[in-house]
Amino acid sequence: GQNIDQPTEMTATEGAIVQINCTYQTSGFNGLFWYQQHAGEAPTFLSYNVLDGLEEKGRFSSFLSRSKGYSYLLLKELQMKDSASYLCAVRTNAGKSTFGDGTTLTVKP
Amino acid sequence: KAGVTQTPRYLIKTRGQQVTLSCSPISGHRSVSWYQQTPGQGLQFLFEYFSETQRNKGNFPGRFSGRQFSNSRSEMNVSTLELGDSALYLCASSPDRDEQFFGPGTRLTVL
Numbered sequence: 657g658q659n660i661d662q663p664t665e666m667t668a669t670e671g672a673i674v675q676i677n678c679t680y681q682t683s684g685f686n687g688l689f690w691y692q693q694h695a696g697e698a699p700t701f702l703s704y705n706v707l708d709g710l711e712e713k714g715r716f717s718s719f720l721s722r723s724k725g726y727s728y729l730l731l732k733e734l735q736m737k738d739s740a741s742y743l744c745a746v747r748t749n750a751g752k753s754t755f756g757d758g759t760t761l762t763v764k765p
Numbered sequence: 766k767a768g769v770t771q772t773p774r775y776l777i778k779t780r781g782q783q784v785t786l787s788c789s790p791i792s793g794h795r796s797v798s799w800y801q802q803t804p805g806q807g808l809q810f811l812f813e814y815f816s817e818t819q820r821n822k823g824n825f826p827g828r829f830s831g832r833q834f835s836n837s838r839s840e841m842n843v844s845t846l847e848l849g850d851s852a853l854y855l856c857a858s859s860p861d862r863d864e865q866f867f868g869p870g871t872r873l874t875v876l
Contacts, residue, residue, distance in 0.1 A: 695806075698868060698869050700865040751815075751821055751861075751862045753798065755808035755809070757807035758808075
């Protein structure tokens with residue numbers, strides 16, 4: 657089976673940098689996704705990593721280490737609108753995606 | 766391009782009834798996945814359909830079933846509803862094994 661762990665809650669200050677970690681255990685790893693979900697809305701895609709290293713996309717970056725079963729999402733220059741739940745999802749070779757329970761990020765002024 | 770649409774958006778049913786939810790994926794997307802989201806359990810994978818075939822299945826009882834039509838539209842059916850089935854049901858479409866695009870969800874309440 658698959659097991660995905662991420663912190664339940666995090667708080668950060670507007671303008672700061674925050675790192676949300678995700679650890680996973682899976683067989684047949686085929687990619688890791690990060691999604692953002694605002695309260696009452698559907699998740700939206702943020703980033704995708706399949707090879708080790710850092711993927712940068714504007715204020716958001718995501719890192720993957722397959723040997724350690726570890727990823728993080730880095731959010732820079734935090735804005736109030738970044739307050740949301742951030743979901744880590746692992747996909748297997750069979751195409752099945754398993755989501756973590758999500759990290760609720762609160763950005764304070 | 767139109768996004769993923771789900772109908773109905775809200776539904777109230779009573780225990781023992783059955784329900785059918787519908788999902789229309791983004792045009793050209795052949796993969797449709799269904800998820801159940803509850804505050805306590807997070808996003809739980811139900812099943813995935815690709816080109817009218819169930820490609821993956823989660824760990825839900827047989828009361829939960831689905832199908833996909835030739836135009837990629839998908840339906841999910843839950844029979845003999847239980848109180849614990851109250852949840853937000855999300856549908857996500859994808860070209861294949863790529864990032865998923867989620868619909869707004871159907872909020873099901875079982876009384």
